[in-house]
Amino acid sequence: MLDEFIHEPRVAYFSMEIALRNEIPTYAGGLGVLAGDTVRSAVDLMIPIVAVSLVSRAGYFHQQIDAQGRQIEQAVFWEPERWTRALDAKIAVPIEGRTVWVGAWLYVVEGHMGGRQPVLLLDTDLNENHPEDREITHYLYGGDTVYRLKQEIVLGIGGVRLLQALGFNVRHYHMNEGHSALLGLELLRRYTYPTEDVRPGESLYDLPRVRDLCSFTTHTPIEAGHDRFAYDTVQRVLDNDFDIESIKHLAGEDSLNMTRLALNLSEYVNGVAKKHAEVSNAMFPGYRVHAITNGVHPFTWTAESFRQLYNHYIPGWCHEPQLLMRADCCIPDAAIWESHVQAKQHLIEKVQTLTGVLLDPKLPIIGFARRMTAYKRPDLLFSDIERLKTIARQHPFQIVLAGKAHAHDENGKHLIEQLYAHAHDLAGAIRVAYLPDYNIELAQLLTAGVDVWLNTPLPPLEASGTSGMKAALNGVPSLSVLDGWWIEGCIEGVTGWAISDAAGRAENDGHELYDKLEQVVFPLYYSNDRSSWIKVMKGAISKNSSYFNSHRMMHRYATEAYIR
Numbered sequence: 001m002l003d004e005f006i007h008e009p010r011v012a013y014f015s016m017e018i019a020l021r022n023e024i025p026t027y028a029g030g031l032g033v034l035a036g037d038t039v040r041s042a043v044d045l046m047i048p049i050v051a052v053s054l055v056s057r058a059g060y061f062h063q064q065i066d067a068q069g070r071q072i073e074q075a076v077f078w079e080p081e082r083w084t085r086a087l088d089a090k091i092a093v094p095i096e097g098r099t100v101w102v103g104a105w106l107y108v109v110e111g112h113m114g115g116r117q118p119v120l121l122l123d124t125d126l127n128e129n130h131p132e133d134r135e136i137t138h139y140l141y142g143g144d145t146v147y148r149l150k151q152e153i154v155l156g157i158g159g160v161r162l163l164q165a166l167g168f169n170v171r172h173y174h175m176n177e178g179h180s181a182l183l184g185l186e187l188l189r190r191y192t193y194p195t196e197d198v199r200p201g202e203s204l205y206d207l208p209r210v211r212d213l214c215s216f217t218t219h220t221p222i223e224a225g226h227d228r229f230a231y232d233t234v235q236r237v238l239d240n241d242f243d244i245e246s247i248k249h250l251a252g253e254d255s256l257n258m259t260r261l262a263l264n265l266s267e268y269v270n271g272v273a274k275k276h277a278e279v280s281n282a283m284f285p286g287y288r289v290h291a292i293t294n295g296v297h298p299f300t301w302t303a304e305s306f307r308q309l310y311n312h313y314i315p316g317w318c319h320e321p322q323l324l325m326r327a328d329c330c331i332p333d334a335a336i337w338e339s340h341v342q343a344k345q346h347l348i349e350k351v352q353t354l355t356g357v358l359l360d361p362k363l364p365i366i367g368f369a370r371r372m373t374a375y376k377r378p379d380l381l382f383s384d385i386e387r388l389k390t391i392a393r394q395h396p397f398q399i400v401l402a403g404k405a406h407a408h409d410e411n412g413k414h415l416i417e418q419l420y421a422h423a424h425d426l427a428g429a430i431r432v433a434y435l436p437d438y439n440i441e442l443a444q445l446l447t448a449g450v451d452v453w454l455n456t457p458l459p460p461l462e463a464s465g466t467s468g469m470k471a472a473l474n475g476v477p478s479l480s481v482l483d484g485w486w487i488e489g490c491i492e493g494v495t496g497w498a499i500s501d502a503a504g505r506a507e508n509d510g511h512e513l514y515d516k517l518e519q520v521v522f523p524l525y526y527s528n529d530r531s532s533w534i535k536v537m538k539g540a541i542s543k544n545s546s547y548f549n550s551h552r553m554m555h556r557y558a559t560e561a562y563i564r
């Protein structure tokens with residue numbers, strides 16, 4: 001079953017979450033979607049890769065929302081046997097002194113251009129395991145820190161061992177975020193110096209060799225976002241043949257910091273946008289953090305109507321999305337508009353089915369959808385309801401929202417309730433729909449079907465953001481705070497618009513947002529001559545999607561991180 005994959009040397013790409021397809025709920029948000037797009041681009045570009053993640057049988061939860069806007073979370077046990085194939089091999093890792101067996105499911109990502117690359121979904125739900133251990137791979141980001149540590153042992157240490165047991169020839173290890181950093185400890189154990197060569201007080205481990213084998217991508221610009229484990233927990237849970245003193249040297253004296261461990265074990269480290277790399281360099285003095293700005297997979301995030309358009313006017317765009325830079329000159333305005341009208345119609349139908357809200361295809365739609373959490377400020381658009389109503393009297397518009405709040409994120413859940421209350425307050429003035437259970441299918445419909453894609457994070461907390469890139473592929477301009485990728489992507493009035501206070505005061509962002517909508521965005525949308533609006537749509541495609549795609553991103557990982 002694995003014969004086609006095990007002979008050629010491969011990059012092992014480790015990620016706690018991965019978005020493979022809508023039916024497989026092994027992702028929570030942007031990190032998992034990025035992992036999926038990474039593999040999808042590797043498939044198209046024939047870059048030999050093997051992704052390693054957890055099977056997350058209980059899925060990331062299914063979201064329902066009651067009439068008051070309260071989120072209800074339901075576990076969705078998906079069936080791995082339906083979409084993947086069980087592999088025979090299993091390996092053991094000691095956890096809390098018990099032997100935990102780890103098996104895997106094989107999912108093969110198949111590209112529309114014929115490529116194939118394997119994904120291993122690790123699973124501890126095996127008969128031979130203690131009932132408690134069978135649940136280690138069930139809940140994505142579920143449980144307490146001990147549960148998280150067990151998951152990270154299975155992912156990092158179990159993953160490396162299983163790749164070896166299956167006969168994979170791994171030439172490089174890529175950690176997508178710090179969750180998998182324990183893989184480096186397993187590699188240190190594999191690559192030790194012969195004991196007779198080691199003088200007292202010197203390390204037994206061949207650290208330079210391991211560093212040469214590893215790359216690390218950090219995604220979190222806040223300290224609190226990094227996993228840390230107390231050493232007494234580590235000592236109780238982790239295999240005790242690791243020398244805790246050596247671990248402290250690599251992962252921090254006070255607690256095991258997974259980001260620090262990953263930094264010390266990787267020769268190549270990068271952040272996910274230029275600004276994020278700067279922020280990370282300031283956060284981690286003494287390390288060199290490169291910048292590889294994220295991208296999105298061209299075919300996956302382009303609506304059918306735009307795929308057909310590009311196939312006709314820009315053949316080869318799927319393989320070489322740089323070609324999309326020609327979109328501004330080579331595609332007639334009417335054809336762009338027609339593709340947009342179709343994508344918008346699909347969204348409007350979905351919104352009606354899911355919420356009963358009927359949107360008007362003639363009025364502009366503002367879209368905002370992503371993980372609902374405080375720093376993304378989903379309530380910024382509603383910070384002055386009267387002002388919003390005034391704007392709508394002059395330039396009518398509609399709003400579509402979506403997003404899950406993490407089960408433990410009380411603030412995030414409260415934000416959804418507030419959004420529901422705002423929608424209620426706006427009844428009769430502005431149509432607002434909140435789509436439940438945001439997932440990749442809804443993201444495809446939303447990022448293509450709205451007229452303006454809104455993003456309002458509190459800088460510098462948005463490491464990159466990717467959904468605006470999905471919008472750009474479908475000719476949807478962004479209106480966004482200057483943070484993450486938008487600092488690189490925004491050319492004012494050409495690819496979209498910035499929400500920015502000249503003095504950088506975040507508390508003014510609400511006013512700036514309203515001013516931009518009232519004075520720039522809507523007047524342009526409603527101008528007699530539609531060609532000015534279409535010019536911005538074309539600017540988003542030609543200037544942004546030609547660059548902010550995962551093919552370009554993978555070229556950089558391949559040439560700078562994997563081949564050095």
Ligand SMILES: *Cc1c(COP(=O)(O)O)cnc(C)c1O
Pocket residue numbers: 028029030031033369370371438439440443444464465466467468470
């Ligand atoms: C793209 C995507 C995200 C990430 O959106 P950001 O704008 O980067 O926060 C989250 N969830 C889903 C389902 C997505 O498709």
